[in-house]
Amino acid sequence: MPREVREGDIALARGAAHRAFTLVVVRDYEGGRVLLGEKLRGFGAGYYNGFGGKVERGETVEAAAARELTEEANVEATNMTRRGALRFVFDDKPLEPWLVHVFHCSRYDGEIAASDEMRPEWFDLDDVPFENMWADDPYWWPLFLEEKEFVGTFTFTNTTTLVDYWIRETKDLMLDVEAMTANE
Ligand SMILES: COc1nc(N)nc2c1ncn2[C@H]1C[C@H](O)[C@@H](COP(=O)(O)OP(=O)(O)OP(=O)(O)O)O1
Secondary structure: OOEEOOOOOOOOOOOOOOEEEEEEEEEEOOOOEEEEEEEOOOOOOOOEEOEOOEOOOOOOHHHHHHHHHHHHHOOEEEEEEEEEEEEEEEOOEEEEEEEEEEEEEEEEEOOOOOOOOEEEEEEEHHHOOHHHOOOOHHHHHHHHHOOOOEEEEEEEEOOOEEEEEEEEEOOOHHHHHHHHOOOO
8 A cells, every 4th residue: 555655755866857758638528538548558558548758858848748649649739738747756767756747638639549659548537447547646636637736746666566655736836846846
């Protein structure tokens, strides 16, 4: 059972810069459902997740989020909002905490289609497949679905076993992101 800790109790490697990633969850308000993708290859293969990936050098986080959604689900976001920042610390990648910027997309152009990386699938809000998702997801999804902004840190051992975490709502997401990435 993962242990809930106080913010600040998770020690980060000194001087380690975060590696930035994006994660976009598409929500269909009228249909009461969310779009996830089954990851077909690479990191997290076999899990359902939002759409996203690494922020490339020289790219803004917003541009990376839009690009990854198009590459992985074939649609262009026309309404996307930044909603959270999740830091992941892996004991098998100790010098490289990941900072995943979570976005919410409620409108898009184009037809959803599979890519070589993701197989998109709609899920009703009360049927999100947490048993086939990353172990951190049940802790932040409620905040996401309640339209809150949130920040948190999750530590994993052997890549996929969640050891401890903190998560909280934030009233100033960008200020918290700044604090999380200070000294980089
Ligand atoms: C560790 O817990 C995680 N939970 C969740 N929900 N999502 C996570 C977790 N760790 C990483 N992610 C997300 C962040 C990104 O959206 C993807 C990983 O990106 P990926 O490695 O696929 O990046 P790409 O740039 O697409 O990689 P390629 O080089 O394969 O194109 O998972």
